[in-house]
Amino acid sequence: MLVPVLLAGMVVGGGATYMVVVPTRPANPLMTANAADFKAFVPYYFEPCGEIMFEGKDPRGRFDDCARQTITQVRIATGIDLTAEDLRDPKVKSRWLSVMGKK
Numbered sequence: 001m002l003v004p005v006l007l008a009g010m011v012v013g014g015g016a017t018y019m020v021v022v023p024t025r026p027a028n029p030l031m032t033a034n035a036a037d038f039k040a041f042v043p044y045y046f047e048p049c050g051e052i053m054f055e056g057k058d059p060r061g062r063f064d065d066c067a068r069q070t071i072t073q074v075r076i077a078t079g080i081d082l083t084a085e086d087l088r089d090p091k092v093k094s095r096w097l098s099v100m101g102k103k
Helices: 035-041 047-052 063-077 085-087 091-099
Strands: 005-013 016-023
Touching: 016 047, 035 091, 047 063, 047 091, 063 085, 085 091
Parallel strands: none
Antiparallel strands: 005 016
């Protein structure tokens, strides 16, 4: 797996040149997901997780269950570890609503 990095600078000393590399966090794949991606990443089989997480239809407080399932599916498909905060990002909600025809 490729790891994105941010080149922080070059250090020269003792006749050698060293690159200082700082790893960066991979982009959230939900920010660029299409409808097929959302269907693969966001479970629907036990409960409509997209509606629960992105449309506020969560009468039984199931966000955390859906978030865990979605994080697992994204990790399996992409190798990227998301957090519940990544799923709460308003840009992800906006993307879901737009792509899934809810807006």
